[in-house]
Amino acid sequence: xxxxxxxxVGVKRVNKVKKxxxxxxxxxxxxxxxxxxxxxxxxEVKQGIKKIINQSHDSIIIYKLRNKKALEKTTIGQEKExxxxxx
Amino acid sequence: xxxxxxxxVGVKRVNKVKKxxxxxxxxxxxxxxxxxxxxxxxxEVKQGIKKIINQSHDSIIIYKLRNKKALEKTTIGQEKExxxxxx
Numbered sequence: 001x002x003x004x005x006x007x008x009v010g011v012k013r014v015n016k017v018k019k020x021x022x023x024x025x026x027x028x029x030x031x032x033x034x035x036x037x038x039x040x041x042x043x044e045v046k047q048g049i050k051k052i053i054n055q056s057h058d059s060i061i062i063y064k065l066r067n068k069k070a071l072e073k074t075t076i077g078q079e080k081e082x083x084x085x086x087x
Numbered sequence: 088x089x090x091x092x093x094x095x096v097g098v099k100r101v102n103k104v105k106k107x108x109x110x111x112x113x114x115x116x117x118x119x120x121x122x123x124x125x126x127x128x129x130x131e132v133k134q135g136i137k138k139i140i141n142q143s144h145d146s147i148i149i150y151k152l153r154n155k156k157a158l159e160k161t162t163i164g165q166e167k168e169x170x171x172x173x174x
Binding site for chain 2: 004006028030055056058059061065066072077079
């Protein structure tokens, strides 16, 4: 299954969420990750996120798609994931 | 067609992008919009965004899906679009 995860979290928690999600998915741009997850990885991601965020302030959205082909992606401006991998 | 638009733009341009996209789509959380667009609306959105952003710094990603059913959405924490509509 293919996933897009977006998050809107408190400044103090942004890096923690980013560092955690990097273990499972590809960083695309600030607050956006993409990639494939197995059922067990998805469970780990959900559990891990719940430990990091403040659920009464923060918001994480997990979009699940049958596969990457269900998605057409257009970027306007910079493709930040490319520059990020160089740094 | 159903769309998710995410953006990572300079602080000076965030509100302009948000204000512009609000005319076409639903604000979901910071830097995330969703909704249906016709072909001509999509063209307007792309053209409008190109006028607002700095393409050598900013990044806008447009995810296109055949329809909303192709997408399963889970929110952890706050559903910000609900609180936003009240304000």
